[in-house]
Every structure is written in structure tokens, then in C-alpha cells.
Amino acid sequence: MIRIGIDCTGGDNGSTIIVPAIKSFLSKNKEVSFVAFGNEEELKELKGLCEVVHAPDVVPMEAGPLEAMRMKESSIYKMCQYAKENKIDAMVSAGSTGGFLSLSTLILKTIEGVHRAAFIAPFPTKIKGKKVVILDIGASNENSPEELAQFAVIGSLYSKYILGVNNPSVCLLSNGTEEGKGSPSGKLAYKLLKDKSFFKGNIEARNALSGECDVVVCDGFTGNTFLKSSEGMAKMMSGMIKAAFKRNLFSKLGYLFVRKGIKEMSETMDYKSTGGAMLLGINGIVVKAHGNSDSYAFECAINVAYKLVKEDIVNKIKEGIKE
């Protein structure tokens, strides 16, 4: 039996979207049991379906590590304790990213030999059905060359075992494709990675979603900029497309003719179905669902946690790092 802990308090919609996600997952999958952390009062519906742990406090969205560590009655803190005591195999939250990442790192600790954990997410690419994995997208503010080189290994393992890519290729995110390009730590990471068979050199941000490589490695600040720039531009263009269709009766009519193609585009761009982002490199499985997840998105995040446990990703990383 795989045991997954769920933070039922976090996210913009709280337990109202999370409880249905748990129920729906349970109806499809008999291999999983849940432990739900949150305000008992709000989780009555779950009684009988799974263990409920009363945790009345919510870690604020912008909480720092110190503040989060002090909130011993919070759902995230209690969930991390459960993970530490081996009472659950994975954790899912739509709550405070900073709080969730720092508490899980502080309580579960990084895997022996891993310098820093990385926040990682799959992104859609131009190639239909193909995803590219990008890390670190914001666990750190800066990363050493050695950390970047480890991210290459961690990213490949994720790509191989979770996305099923044979011999995943890895690139460094850079400001040019030539060897001499890159941030100061990126240039040194290039030297560390140069002779690895999986390493395919530098890639520019404009080509990161082209699908030409499977894993893109960067420091946490740059990855966060990449993630949020892409998101900002996608939202801006979606807004413009909607406005174009809403101009008048004729443009609304036009939409009827083209909606199938637009729907396909939305599906490609839909971050919800990817199930959020993961923290890899620590002694535990940490899946962060989007703050504005709906039930479907949250269920996808649960599914990612389930897959990570099944593939025993923590031990795969332990072995990969040793090599």
C-alpha cells in the first residue's frame, strides 16, 4: 500500500477542491491510502475514507523558513513529521511554496551526497506529447557549478523513470550556444559536464521549449525567471486571443470554426495536467500543486506523487548520485 499525505488547507481553494480530488483518486486506485492534514471540521467528509490529522494552522503563502518552522500545528509541518517518521511515502500540497520546500528540506534533509535539492517541473514543448524537464526552477537563489552538474543527473533520472525517456539529453540554459557562454557558474558547470555522454551543450531560453532536448539545467533564480516569463507571455497572448474572438458577432462566429484547434492549443499549454512541480534530492517525495489548482489539477499532482513512489525515485537518485 502506498501512503500519500495531503495538505488539505493550502492553495487558493483549500479543502473544497482537495477533498473531491482525494475521493476521485480513491475511486480509481486501490493501491493508495491517504493521510489528510488540515482542520478536522472541514474534513468530515473524509472520515472513514482516510486518516485525518488535525492541523488547524495554515503556513502563509509568503512564509520564510523560520516562520514556517515555528508553526508546529500547521498542516505542512505535521505532514513533514509524518514523512520523517515513515508514516507516509509522499506529500502533496497546493499551499505556500516557500514553506513547503523549506520545511521538507529542513525536516527530511537532503540525500547524502546531494549538495542542494532542486525544484523541477515538466513543461510542454512544440513537439506534441513531448515534455521537457527544467530544474532548478526556484528552490535556490543561486547555485554552484557542482550543484548544476548534480541537477543534470537528477533531471535525467526524472526524465528516464517518470517520463519514460530513453537516454535523456541534458543542456545547460545559457545566453548563447557556444561553450564560452553562460552565467559564471554555468560556464564552470559546462566544464564539469563536458565529457558526459548525456550532455548536449548550451541551449538558449528561446529554444528550451523546442523539444530538442529532454532536460534543461539552470540555477534557481534563472529557472524561476524562465518559468514566470513563459507563464506571463502565455497569459498575455491568451488574453489577446480571447479579446480577438470577443470583438463582435462575426469574430464570435469565427471562433466556432476554429475552436477545435484552439482547444488543442490550450491542452498543450495546460500546466494543470502536468501536476505541478517536485522537490527532488531530499529524503522524501514532495509534490507542489499549483496554488490555483482545481480538483482535476490536484488529482494530477496526487498522481505524480503516486508515480514517484512507485518508481522509487528517492533511491534512484541515491544510486545515481553515488555514481
Next chain:
Amino acid sequence: MIRIGIDCTGGDNGSTIIVPAIKSFLSKNKEVSFVAFGNEEELKELKGLCEVVHAPDVVPMEAGPLEAMRMKESSIYKMCQYAKENKIDAMVSAGSTGGFLSLSTLILKTIEGVHRAAFIAPFPTKIKGKKVVILDIGASNENSPEELAQFAVIGSLYSKYILGVNNPSVCLLSNGTEEGKGSPSGKLAYKLLKDKSFFKGNIEARNALSGECDVVVCDGFTGNTFLKSSEGMAKMMSGMIKAAFKRNLFSKLGYLFVRKGIKEMSETMDYKSTGGAMLLGINGIVVKAHGNSDSYAFECAINVAYKLVKEDIVNKIKEGIKE
């Protein structure tokens, strides 16, 4: 008379798009004279219209500073010499970005008191007609807190004098809006800027194009990532929209109804009309047109150079930095 030097060899399309741009500009504006640098043979059409300086070599797109400095017969090198000798007031090139930026910095030198020059560009925002200025988008690989604080001043001056914004607001690009967030040098820059009236705190990449602030400051590596991520996502979505309309006869029909809105969207997103990017902080005016500029885009770049000379931006920066 304003004298503008034009590199006629650079860019994907070379003199074939540049010569018509010069001619078109001359037909509209009697205040400007040109000096054209390139292969005489290709510039016969310009004889009588402007001075032509024979410069048979082309700086390769990926040239480093040393390679570029050695190419004394290149159009960019000769043009920079003309600028140094005060024979021209501004320079425009669609050629090698690295070559153009490094040669102009090495030959013309940074303005006294300026730590580093910044590569700067106006971007479209969600607010119709409003542009946001972002710098540095790639002149440097890393920047000190003091450099970032100077970029805030340089960016404001551009916003004020070239875009006509009263009291432009400045933000630091960061991974969160709170004061404690940011890259290591961004956090320190925050402290330097904190008490300035124009400073409005941190902004996340996803909101940089929202139009809520006039100038966004970041280090060159991050700015380059922002630029190229946004560009990559915009291209990916444009491709998807086109595919959606091309699916079948009905979707093509649909396009007819909605094309006005889509055209408006393309215009908002059109980087061509912004005229490329500028290097600010050196003793001269440097405008880099897109490598794939057409005649219209190149003429826009010439127009930017003209505006920068008219507004005497170099002296405005000299004064601004002294304060």
C-alpha cells in the same frame, strides 16, 4: 545636421534591406545625413545620397571581443572609429550583437562614473500603447549591486526622454515581491534603491509585461533569459494559433471573421516596430536592429538612433549619473 552611421553588411539580409531603409528615411527626414559602411560594390545605389566607407569585412555573428577587435577592415570597426572621431553621432547595425557591443564599448568607452553599460529594450505590455523598458538584457553576464542601481537611473532617463513617461517607476526583477527576495546581487541592489522615490520594489517576471511599472532592472544574464523565454513562448503560441486556423476549410473561414483582432495582437507583439535594442552608458549612441530585420524594422531602428541623438541621451546620462 544629425549624422548617423549605418553598418550595411550585418544581419540576415545584409544591404538588400538596409539600402531601401536609408533611402526611405532620407525621403522623409531632411535633418539627417548618413555614412554607410560596407562593401562599396554593394552600395553603389547610395552614391550621391550619402558618404560610403568601404569596409569589406563582416564581423561574424558569434565573434568574441578579441576577434572583433582584430577585424580593422570590418564595417563595425570602421564605424566605431568614425564615432570616436566624432564624424558620426550614432550607429545602427543589424549584425553581430556581441561584436557590436564589445567594439563600441572598447572603442568609445563607458561614460565617466558608469560602471557598466547596459543593453536595453522597450517591450510591449498588456496596456495598449504602453511600453516597459528592461535592462540589462545581455551586455553583461553578471552585475554588481552598484551596477544594478545605476541601471535604474539609466532606464528612467530612457523612459523619460525617449518614451516620454513622467516620473517613470522602476522595479527590480525578482523571484518574489517581498524585500528579502531576489538574486544575491538583486537583494543588495534593493538596499541601494530602497529610499529612491522612483523605486517601487520587486516585480516577478510574470508581471514584467503587465504595464504596472515603466522600467525593470536585472542583471544581463537574467535579462537575456527573460527576453528569450518571452520570445520563445510568443513564437510557440503564434505557431499554434496559425496551426489552429489552418486545420481545414472551416477554420480558414473562421480566420476571416477574426483577422482584425489577430492583426491587432500581432501589432502589439511586433518587436520590429520597437526598433531593436540600445547600448546605454557609453560615449556614443549604439542601436542594434534585429538580425532578421526587414526594411521597415531597420528604418525603425534608424528612427530610434535619430531620437536618441535629438534628445542628447548621452549627456542626459552623464548628468543623471553625477547626481
